[in-house]
Amino acid sequence: MAETSIEWTDATWNPVAGCTILTAGCTNCYAMRMAARLEAMGTDKYAGTTRKSGGRAKWTGKIVLDDAALDVPTKWAKPRRVFVNSMSDLFHDDVPEAFIRKVWLTMAATPRHTYQILTKRPARMAEVVACLPVLPNVWLGTSVEDGRVLDRIEELRQAPAAVRFISFEPLIGTVADADLRDIHWAIVGGESGPQARGMDPAWVDEIEAICRRDGAAFFFKQWGGRNKKAAGRELRGRTYDEMPTASL
Ligand code: SF4
Numbered sequence: 001m002a003e004t005s006i007e008w009t010d011a012t013w014n015p016v017a018g019c020t021i022l023t024a025g026c027t028n029c030y031a032m033r034m035a036a037r038l039e040a041m042g043t044d045k046y047a048g049t050t051r052k053s054g055g056r057a058k059w060t061g062k063i064v065l066d067d068a069a070l071d072v073p074t075k076w077a078k079p080r081r082v083f084v085n086s087m088s089d090l091f092h093d094d095v096p097e098a099f100i101r102k103v104w105l106t107m108a109a110t111p112r113h114t115y116q117i118l119t120k121r122p123a124r125m126a127e128v129v130a131c132l133p134v135l136p137n138v139w140l141g142t143s144v145e146d147g148r149v150l151d152r153i154e155e156l157r158q159a160p161a162a163v164r165f166i167s168f169e170p171l172i173g174t175v176a177d178a179d180l181r182d183i184h185w186a187i188v189g190g191e192s193g194p195q196a197r198g199m200d201p202a203w204v205d206e207i208e209a210i211c212r213r214d215g216a217a218f219f220f221k222q223w224g225g226r227n228k229k230a231a232g233r234e235l236r237g238r239t240y241d242e243m244p245t246a247s248l
Contacts, residue, residue, distance in 0.1 A: 190224025
């Protein structure tokens with residue numbers, strides 16, 4: 001199984017590889033670095049998805065549809081929370097609707113698992129899922145890194161789902177004007193890795209207050225930084241691991 005150390009999920013499933021940088025939240029994309037490493041290790045799936053630029057790996061925009069990965073979750077007997085496409089964005093423009101439909105078929109056939117789909121392209125997500133069944137085991141989310149992309153929350157609200165969630169990670173600016181009505185869950189995390197940008201604790205407090213006001217569960221994932229283990233995941237002396245209640 002594709003075990004993961006991501007705090008809010010149990011496993012990752014990657015039927016698509018490759019992506020394109022979209023906004024400031026993508027700058028230090030972990031998947032981009034990891035794809036370069038996997039290609040260097042000879043993993044065919046990631047061949048040509050990144051190139052070197054200024055000493056760093058950059059997505060080329062090549063999108064790989066991995067049909068062989070489509071049935072992977074059917075082989076997992078135990079129920080899992082599954083993060084879909086940790087190495088790409090399922091709603092990238094170059095992922096055809098026909099392929100997304102196949103992903104939906106796998107999720108419908110495995111109701112024992114809970115699927116968490118996170119995109120930076122919620123407008124396309126809302127458009128595509130309008131033609132797909134609403135599955136009780138599928139959670140839909142979008143990433144919001146700062147106040148410049150708050151529109152994504154409104155776009156996500158248009159997508160019918162058992163759970164709608166926001167990943168405020170990497171949080172690189174205030175989102176004090178966020179409206180989380182009809183959003184079930186908020187994950188907050190600072191950026192980690194060698195180029196990590198800082199997260200002001202006040203921005204975290206703002207999100208927690210918005211969650212309390214609008215009724216969203218609050219999950220504090222990490223402070224991040226160059227040494228994320230050392231920085232830890234306690235906020236005011238405790239952890240916050242709230243999970244959403246599905247509305248279907
Ligand atoms: S959308 Fe996600 S996977 Fe794609 S570049 Fe941005 S952070 Fe990376």
